[in-house]
Structures are given as structure tokens and as C-alpha cells.
Amino acid sequence: MISIDKYEFDENLYYYTKGDGHVWVKKLDDGKIRVGFDDFGQQLAGKILFVRTVSPGKERPKGKSLGTIETGKYVGAIKCPVNGTVVEVNPAIKESPSLINDDPYDKGWIAIIDPSNLEEDLKEDFVFGESELKEWMEKEIESHVK
Numbered sequence: 001m002i003s004i005d006k007y008e009f010d011e012n013l014y015y016y017t018k019g020d021g022h023v024w025v026k027k028l029d030d031g032k033i034r035v036g037f038d039d040f041g042q043q044l045a046g047k048i049l050f051v052r053t054v055s056p057g058k059e060r061p062k063g064k065s066l067g068t069i070e071t072g073k074y075v076g077a078i079k080c081p082v083n084g085t086v087v088e089v090n091p092a093i094k095e096s097p098s099l100i101n102d103d104p105y106d107k108g109w110i111a112i113i114d115p116s117n118l119e120e121d122l123k124e125d126f127v128f129g130e131s132e133l134k135e136w137m138e139k140e141i142e143s144h145v146k
Contacts, residue, residue: 023037033082034112047071048101053110053111054086057085061080066079067089082118085113089112090108
């Protein structure tokens with residue numbers, strides 16, 4: 001984990017930078033990806049009270065909604081970071097939405113997607129690695145927090 005300001009990031013993940021998505025992607029061994037909301041996004045949103053996701057089997061284009069999160073002050077879309085089909089949603093976040101706040105990179109994951117063209121999608125609108133992540137997050141913090 002690396003810290004940028006007061007936010008924690010797993011440097012082994014890809015971060016979707018399009019719009020206000022703040023979604024991370026982890027490549028899985030079977031070619032699928034796990035998707036979640038990053039620490040900056042969850043802190044900015046506040047305590048997550050409810051999560052609604054699309055059903056498994058749904059095809060989602062990159063940039064469209066995978067679902068929504070709701071807090072006391074915010075309702076926002078969870079952006080799909082790649083083109084693909086949702087194969088699983090995390091049942092634990094339905095029961096305990098605050099897992100996204102408490103453990104965004106592990107137990108608070110949102111969905112598993114079977115991407116249609118992962119390598120092509122990762123070339124656009126993503127940062128990876130400490131230097132790219134720091135550069136992007138400094139701009140995000142400046143525009144959203146300060």
C-alpha cells in the first residue's frame with residue numbers, strides 16, 4: 001500500500017480515471033477482473049449505506065453504470081471500467097455496504113467482470129504504478145478536496 005495525502009492505494013491495481021469513477025481493477029488468474037471503489041472515492045462519498053448493482057450476466061460497456069452507492073449525502077454511479085459481462089457481484093456488500101468504507105481493496109470489492117478486451121481497455125483511462133497514481137491523485141485531491 002502507498003499513502004497519498006490521507007488516502008491509501010494498492011500499487012498493484014489499475015485505477016480508472018474517467019470522470020469521477022474512482023474504481024480499481026485487479027486482474028485475476030482466470031482472465032477476469034475484480035472491481036471496487038478506491039479509498040479516495042469512498043472517503044469522499046462518506047459512510048456507504050446502500051449499494052445497488054446490476055445482475056450477473058449483464059453486459060456493460062466501459063463507462064456505464066455497474067450500479068449505485070448511496071450515503072447520507074450522496075448517490076452516485078459505480079462506473080464500469082472495462083467492456084465486459086458481470087459474472088458475480090459481492091453478496092457481502094448487500095448485507096454490509098460499509099465494507100466498501102472499511103476494506104475497499106479486499107472484502108469491499110463490488111463485482112467480477114469477464115472483460116471482452118481487457119488489454120485494449122487498460123491502455124485508455126487508467127493509471128498504474130506509484131508515479132502515475134500519485135500524479136493523478138494529486139490533481140484529484142486538488143479539484144475535489146482543497
